[in-house]
Amino acid sequence: MSPQRLVVERLGHRGEGVAYIGDRRVFMPYALPGEIVTAEIEGDHARLVDIVEASKDRIAPICPHFGHCGGCAVQTLSAGAYAAWKRGLLEDALRNAGLALNVAPIIDAHGAGRRRVTFHARFEAGTARVGFMAARSHEVVEIDACPLLAPELEGALRAARALAAPLASRGKPLDIAITGTSDGLDVELRGAGPLAEDEWRALIAVTETHDLARLTNHGNLVALRRAPRIAIGAATLALPPGAFLQATQKGEEAIATLVLEATKDARTIADLFCGVGAFALRLAARARICAYDNAAGAIDAMAAAARTTQGLRKIETFERDLSKRPLITQELEAFDALVFDPPRAGAPAQAAEIARSKTPIVIAVSCNAQSFARDAAILLSGGYRARTATPIDQFRYAAHVEIVAVFARDGAVSPRKRRLLG
Numbered sequence: 001m002s003p004q005r006l007v008v009e010r011l012g013h014r015g016e017g018v019a020y021i022g023d024r025r026v027f028m029p030y031a032l033p034g035e036i037v038t039a040e041i042e043g044d045h046a047r048l049v050d051i052v053e054a055s056k057d058r059i060a061p062i063c064p065h066f067g068h069c070g071g072c073a074v075q076t077l078s079a080g081a082y083a084a085w086k087r088g089l090l091e092d093a094l095r096n097a098g099l100a101l102n103v104a105p106i107i108d109a110h111g112a113g114r115r116r117v118t119f120h121a122r123f124e125a126g127t128a129r130v131g132f133m134a135a136r137s138h139e140v141v142e143i144d145a146c147p148l149l150a151p152e153l154e155g156a157l158r159a160a161r162a163l164a165a166p167l168a169s170r171g172k173p174l175d176i177a178i179t180g181t182s183d184g185l186d187v188e189l190r191g192a193g194p195l196a197e198d199e200w201r202a203l204i205a206v207t208e209t210h211d212l213a214r215l216t217n218h219g220n221l222v223a224l225r226r227a228p229r230i231a232i233g234a235a236t237l238a239l240p241p242g243a244f245l246q247a248t249q250k251g252e253e254a255i256a257t258l259v260l261e262a263t264k265d266a267r268t269i270a271d272l273f274c275g276v277g278a279f280a281l282r283l284a285a286r287a288r289i290c291a292y293d294n295a296a297g298a299i300d301a302m303a304a305a306a307r308t309t310q311g312l313r314k315i316e317t318f319e320r321d322l323s324k325r326p327l328i329t330q331e332l333e334a335f336d337a338l339v340f341d342p343p344r345a346g347a348p349a350q351a352a353e354i355a356r357s358k359t360p361i362v363i364a365v366s367c368n369a370q371s372f373a374r375d376a377a378i379l380l381s382g383g384y385r386a387r388t389a390t391p392i393d394q395f396r397y398a399a400h401v402e403i404v405a406v407f408a409r410d411g412a413v414s415p416r417k418r419r420l421l422g
C-alpha cells in the first residue's frame with residue numbers, strides 16, 4: 001500500500017483529522033486541520049505516515065506515550081486551537097441536531113488532574129501488561145506514568161501492576177479502577193470473578209505493601225486499611241466502592257457552581273441521577289432536596305453524609321430506575337427547579353416527562369454532546385427556552401466535553417408562589 005498525499009480539513013468529534021479523497025471521507029488520528037500529510041488508507045481510516053506541511057498550531061505532546069496510548073486523542077494542538085475544538089464539539093452536536101443555543105466560553109476544569117483512573121491488564125504466558133488501551137484496538141499499551149493524573153493517584157500504576165501479578169495465571173482481562181482520596185488509593189477490580197484463597201491472600205499482601213486504603217472486587221470487600229472519604233462542599237462522604245465521581249475535583253466544582261447559580265431562588269429542588277450527591281450535598285445548604293438514583297450504595301452514602309454535616313437541610317433519597325420509571329409530570333411540578341445528570345446515553349424518557357411539566361428551571365448536565373443535544377431538543381419542543389449551555393473541559397486531551405445547560409419555562413409559577421397565591 002503506497003502512501004497518499006492528503007490535506008486535513010478539520011478535526012472530527014473523536015479528535016481525528018478528517019480528509020477527503022474525492023467524495024470519500026477518511027479519519028486520520030493525530031493529524032491536524034490545515035496539514036498536508038502522507039497517509040496509508042484502509043477503508044475510511046488513514047494512518048499518518050509523514051507530515052509534509054505542519055499546522056501552525058502544532059506543538060510537542062506533553063507525554064511520551066502520546067500516539068500509542070489511546071487515552072488521549074489530541075495533545076499536539078496549541079492551547080487556543082485546542083479550546084476552540086473542545087467548545088466546537090458542543091457547537092457541532094447542537095448544529096447537527098438543528099438547535100441554536102447560546103454556547104458560553106469553555107471553562108478549563110482540569111485543575112490538579114484526574115482523580116479516577118481505570119488501568120487495563122491483559123495477560124500472556126503468565127505475565128501481565130498493565131496500562132491503557134491503544135486507540136481503536138484491544139491491545140494494552142504499557143505506560144510508566146500518566147501526566148494527567150492528580151497527585152492523589154501517585155503510586156496508582158505501581159499498585160495496579162502489583163495487583164495484576166497474582167491474577168496473571170488466569171489469563172482473563174482485568175480492569176483496575178482507582179480513585180485518589182485523602183485517605184489513600186481506593187481500588188476496585190473488575191473482571192476477575194470470584195477469588196481463590198491464595199489470590200485473596202496475595203492481594204491482601206499487595207494492599208499492605210502499597211498501603212492502599214481499600215481493595216474491592218466487584219464491590220465486595222477484599223481489604224480495608226482506612227475507609228476512603230472525599231469532601232463534597234461542607235460534607236465528608238464515605239465513598240462507596242466503585243462510585244461515580246466527576247473526573248476532576250475542579251470539574252465537579254465548576255458544574256456545581258453553575259447549578260447553584262441557576263437554582264439560587266429555588267426552595268425545593270429535585271436532583272435526578274444524583275450519584276453520591278455532588279450537587280445535592282451543596283444545594284441542601286439552602287434548599288429542600290429530593291435526590292434520585294438507581295445506585296443504592298451511592299444514595300445511602302449521600303444520606304449518611306448529609307446527616308453528619310451541620311447546616312444542611314434534610315435530603316430525601318429515592319432508589320429509582322429513571323429510565324424505566326422516570327419522574328412523571330405531576331411529581332416534577334412539586335419542585336421549583338430540577339437538575340438531571342444522566343450517564344452518557346442521556347435520559348430521553350425523563351426529558352420527555354420534564355418537557356410536559358411546568359417546573360420553572362431545569363438544568364441539564366451531560367458528558368456527551370450528542371445525547372445532550374437530543375435531550376435538549378426534547379425540552380425545547382415542550383416549550384422550554386434555553387438560557388445558555390456552558391462547555392467544561394474536565395477531560396483534557398480526550399474527545400469528551402462536559403456540558404451544563406439551563407432551561408426555563410416562561411410564565412411558569414413555582415410551587416411556593418402557587419401556595420402563596422392560594
Ligand SMILES: C[S@@+](CC[C@H](N)C(=O)[O-])C[C@H]1O[C@@H](n2cnc3c(N)ncnc32)[C@H](O)[C@@H]1O
Pocket residue numbers: 244245246273274275276277278279292293294295298320321322323324341342343344
Ligand atoms: C453522570 S453520573 C452523575 C452523578 C452525579 N450527578 C455527580 O455529579 O456525581 C450518572 C448517575 O446516574 C446513575 N444512573 C445510571 N443509570 C440510571 C438509571 N437508569 N436510573 C437512575 N440512575 C441511574 C448512576 O448511578 C450515576 O450516579
